[in-house]
Amino acid sequence: MDPAPHPAGGSSARPGPPGPARVLVADDEDDIRELVALAVRKAGCQVVTTAPDGGTALAAARSQLPDLAVLDVSMPGMTGLEICAALRADPATAGVRIVLLSAGASPDEVARGLAAGADAYLAKPFTVAGLVRQVRELAVREPAA
Amino acid sequence: MTVAVLDRARPPRPRPRLLDVGTWRSAAGGALPGALVSSVAAALLLAGVVPVVGRGAVHAGLAVLLAATAVGWSARRSTGAVRSLAVPVAQLVAVGLLYAGTASPTMLLLLLGPLWALATHPGRRGLAVAVAGTTAVLAVPHLVGSLPAAADLPGALLLGPLAVAAGGIAVHGTTRRLATQTDHIARLQREQAALLEQVQSRADELDTASRILAARAQTMTSVIDAVTEQSIIGTDRDGSIRVWNPGAEKMLGLLRPDVVRTRTILDFHLAEELTAAAADSGCGTGLETLVHVAREQGSDVRDWTYVAADGSHRTVSVAITPRSDDRGVHAGWNFVGTDMTEARATERMKDQFVSLISHELRTPLSSILGYLELVMDDEDQPLTDEQRSYLTTVERNAQRLLRLVGDLLFTAQVESGRFTLQPADVDLAGVVRAAEETARVAAATAGVQIVVDVPDEGLVVPGDAVRLGQACDNLVSNAVKFTPAGGQVRLVLRSAWRTADGELAEQALPGTVPVALLSVADTGMGIPAGEQGQLFTRFFRSSTAQRNAVPGVGLGLTITKAITTAHGGTLDLVSSEGAGTTFTMTLPVAPPA
Secondary structure (H helix, E strand, C coil): CCCCCCCCCCCCCCCCCCCCCCCECCCHHHHHHHHHHHHHHHHHHHEEECCCCCCHHHHHHHHHHHCCCEECCCCCCHHHHHHHHHHHCCCCCCEEEEEEEECCCCCCHHHHHHCCCCCCEEECCHHHHHHHHHHHHHHHCCCCC | CCCCCCCCCCCCCCCCCCCCHHHHHHHHHHHHHHHHHHHHHHHHHCCCCCCCCCHHHHHHHHHHHHHHHHHHHHCCCCCCCHHHHHHHHHHHHHHHHHHHCCCHHHHHHHHHHHHHHHHHCCCCCHHHHHHHHHHHHHHHHHHCCCCCCCCCCHHHHHHHHHHHHHHHHHHHHHHHHHHHHHHHHHHHHHHHHHHHHHHHHHHHHHHHHHHHHHHHHHHEEEEEEEECCCCEEECCCCCCEEEEHHHHHHHHHCCHHHHHCCCCCHHECCCHHHHHHHHHCCCCCCCCHHHHHHHCCEEEEEEEECEEEEEEEEEEEEEEEEEEEECCCCEEEEEEEEEEEHHHHHHHHHHHHHHHHHHHHHHHHHHHHHHHHHCCCCCCCCCHHHHHHHHHHHHHHHHHHHHHHHHHHHHHHHHCCCCCCEEEEEEEHHHHHHHHHHHHHHHEEECCCCEEEECCCEEEEEEHHHHHHHHHHHHHHHHHHCCCCCCCEEEEEEEEEECCCCECCCCCCCCCCEEEEEEEECCCCCCEEEHHHHCCCCCCCCCHHHHHCCCCCCCCHHHHHHHHHHHCCCCEHHHHHHEEEEEEEECCCCCCC
16 A cells, blocks of 8 residues: 555645545546545545535535545536636635546647646546546645645 | 521612613613614605615615614623724714715704714713714715705804714713712612621621520529529629529528529628628628638638528538629629538537547546556555456557547547647657557567667657657557568658658758658558558558458558648658558658748
8 A cells, every 4th residue: 555645634725633635536437436536545645525426526525625626527417627617716615626537638628627727637547546646746735825 | 619608688689770870871872772763764764754865875774773773782781882882883874874875864863863872972982983973974975976065065064063062062971970970879889788788797796696695694594593402692792692593592491583682692691600700800891701712712612601581590511702794804702502501410410429439438448447457556465477467468458449449539530620739849759769669569579670760869840749659659550560570660760851742852952841751661561552542541451451360440540641641741651562561751840831
């Protein structure tokens, strides 16, 4: 098992004692959602909520105030891009770091994801190692402001 | 002789009139006086009004008179000067003989006939002959002794010719004036006839030309009216509609009389689309938005949205061209449209289908590859060598499936024109080395040697690194796949120059551009000459590939060609069945202007 990093422990969204970074995982595919959760745990973070659709994911993000959200772009209810924009627009959730996952990996799609406010954009199929690396990087990163 | 037969009415020939001057003149100058003189002489002699003193002279006079009359009658149409003088002179001789034979001054009345003929003769010679002849006739009886030498002979000989001369001059003058007028009238008649002929000829030409024009117009109209699946709309320069064919009626739901001269082409375009196009082009609004490209380049073909009478929208591929009149002056515009509504909808559906399929295939592949990775990298529960070998096969095939999905999606993007490049400076030497690295394991397994010959200092071109890598990978993996064990694949990268028509040169020449030249040469099975032209077609697989069971679906070269073309480059091949194939790719070193 990879050693757990020393994550920023929710410093961006919620003050509290240091501990593993709290991560929200949202994907409408059960297998992918589980795979992402495994990778998040492998990165030494805590999965606070898994959501199967956009609406549930946004509600959970607002109530749980995670440090990091790993969102599928194409989900029923709300897309990952819409959740991303909604989180960025709300001061309470504007500091949540966001990783978007998508089967669409064209330059245009990546640009749209980053324009919506995502910190990283990974194309499916992703490697578990790549996602672990990305989660660790964002979990330890100090917020910009 | 060749006679041109013209289908035209001949001008009417001027018919001789009863009182035609020429006819009258001809009769008066010869035939008529002669006949009169003969008749009067015969009547006087038969009636015994004049005594006969010399029978021989009278007979001779009558014979000459009849002969002259006969000649004059038979030659009454002739205009010969000598002949026309000969008859009255003969008559004068006859009158002289009759005068001598009768010694009767009554006979002198007969002089009127020949004298009239001589006086009316054109030219003055007739007059001179008349005076001389009269003198001779008056003198003849005295000379032959049929009349006693009288004291008044010199007077008669003097007064007679004088009277003849005076009368003759008067008649001659009148005759000349009449003749001049007659000639003038005749000339006018000839000119009139010539003019009539010209007018008739011109009328015939006009008639022929107008019939040809009418036939052409009818042909054009029938052609345009026969087009029912394309709209043909002709406008004047302001866009007002002048031509509206059945295809336009069918497409837009309005009949010709409801449109021509009352509607403009803009009435059938989607206003929002025109506004957006005007903003994009910045080349004027309204009609100018539609026609500015055709005005500059001679024609313009693109999709426009037509709005039909029922308000429905049609996606129409419209070819716009300027139209000129018969003097070559710009007269308006032609809009030839093909309804592409269904075709475009099908294309969109195909795009959506490919995107959907590609998404739906990527999602399970994500799971397969992700969980495989977890199992294979799980340090807590290491796999046996056998398990690892099996799972490596699973992973290789999942990756192959993933590449296929990517190729399908990319091909669809190329087709729909949604294929974009991320431009950067790309070191092709690095790209070639990376392609060799990717293919190294497969080549080693197949017993194929890869030789890389690239400049140490690299060779940079402007382009999309990922796409160029993909193109290079395709060429190298193809070469390896098609080369049997023991063969060789040679990758050579060089600087070169390319002419506008694609010829390559090893040094800079006028009209050439610098390019990077990559050749991928194998010693493989080759491609039959007859199949080389189809090699870049989607899903095409050569017979050698199928015969040798070389795996693939026929997308690699299509994609490679599309990537090369998008970079402004060229991709060609030389192949010999059984000997090998060389693909040559050129890419411009400088970015496109």
